[in-house]
Amino acid sequence: MKYSSSKENYLKAIFHLQEEDGVVTTNALANELQTRPASVTDMLKKLKTQKLLLYEKYQGFKLSNEGKKVALQIVRKHRLWEFFLVEKLHFGWEEVHDMAEELEHISSKKLIDRLDEFLGFPKNDPHGDPIPDSSGKLAMKQHISLLDIPLNTLAEVSNISDQSIEMLELLKHKSIAIGTKLEVKRKFAFDNSLELKIKNQSAITISESVAKNVFVII
């Protein structure tokens, strides 16, 4: 079955919001997709007709199994293309998102499976997010917030949950990226700010609000 780019975008957005907040609302979805609530309602009805969504008006909605399957294939495509753009075409991981938004709608499954093979079956995309396998299975791995790791323990940045331009700009300035190895040296109780040490660099400080969006594996 093939779906329009627009439908695919809805499915992906619902999938992400569902993961994050458990429940998805019409307004939240409209906000995520930069559109109007009325447009969302229109599309929800279409997705229901195609059995991609379980939806009763005013009663909320969530993806059907089929809808989840389609969403995972799009997530897979998005993340593999991002990996390709960074690893092979040498883009920075902060500039690939928009290109991947387009590439994720290329339909051929054979193409994406070949791309996966060409890239060496990567487990995570350049932002640290896991890449679903060919059958759509998503490996869960535990990302821990910087706030929750013990002092003086080497940790590797695996994921940035807030990927706003502003956040990325700040992290770039502090030399923090996916894969950066660091240790938390001090925690200040007053404002929950952290002092970090990155190998071969001088100590830096980040606020609680930044730290809670930086996830690591230890």
Place this chain on the structure above:
Amino acid sequence: MKYSSSKENYLKAIFHLQEEDGVVTTNALANELQTRPASVTDMLKKLKTQKLLLYEKYQGFKLSNEGKKVALQIVRKHRLWEFFLVEKLHFGWEEVHDMAEELEHISSKKLIDRLDEFLGFPKNDPHGDPIPDSSGKLAMKQHISLLDIPLNTLAEVSNISDQSIEMLELLKHKSIAIGTKLEVKRKFAFDNSLELKIKNQSAITISESVAKNVFVII
């Protein structure tokens, strides 16, 4: 400026028909795009409004300079993606067309220039068609002797330099004519004879003295 996939398809189709036949007709274009003449007329008006096409009703049409420029960028994208699919993802050159039809509408110019670089600035796509450079310049097809083309590369017979009755009789027997598409499968060092494969036919052998008079474009 960004154009819809549909507009891009029209521009590309007009470009190709223009190359081939000099003049393009509404019917020919409808046939090429598998659509109806009425739909073509509708689109021609839109393309004119956007100054991509010079068009006066009932008087025929052709691409403006701007339209040609856009068409060449799409051709560039199509051929680079085909090259990528064959060289990097190991698809056969006969199975990549539909995928490239989708990929050619990915908008980022930076992406396609990086891809070009990644691929080593190839001059021709897997079908032998020339790839426009970053500025949209299209290298003129050169006529090369069959003796000088690489193995397993699709070539189209463009010229026969010796047009004696004897030569033409021989070529007729071998089913070789202007426009015939073939590949050189083997070169025998002993007598420089060649083994050729024409689509849908069994392999044939020709001598060096015949081959040097058959020119092709790749």
Place this chain on the structure above:
DNA sequence: ATATTTTTTTAGATTTGTCTAAATTTATTT
């Protein structure tokens, strides 16, 4: 528990690209 606010949905319009059927223009025949 009623009033108010917020969220969601409906009704009707708009844009893009397509279609069919009919009209018009151009080309071809006799």
Place this chain on the structure above:
DNA sequence: AAATAAATTTAGACAAATCTAAAAAAATAT
């Protein structure tokens, strides 16, 4: 040169995805 045929265009309709404005339902506050 008039008649016929072919090519092209117009008129009016439709589907997909979106929008605005208004109505309906649910949530919240007094």
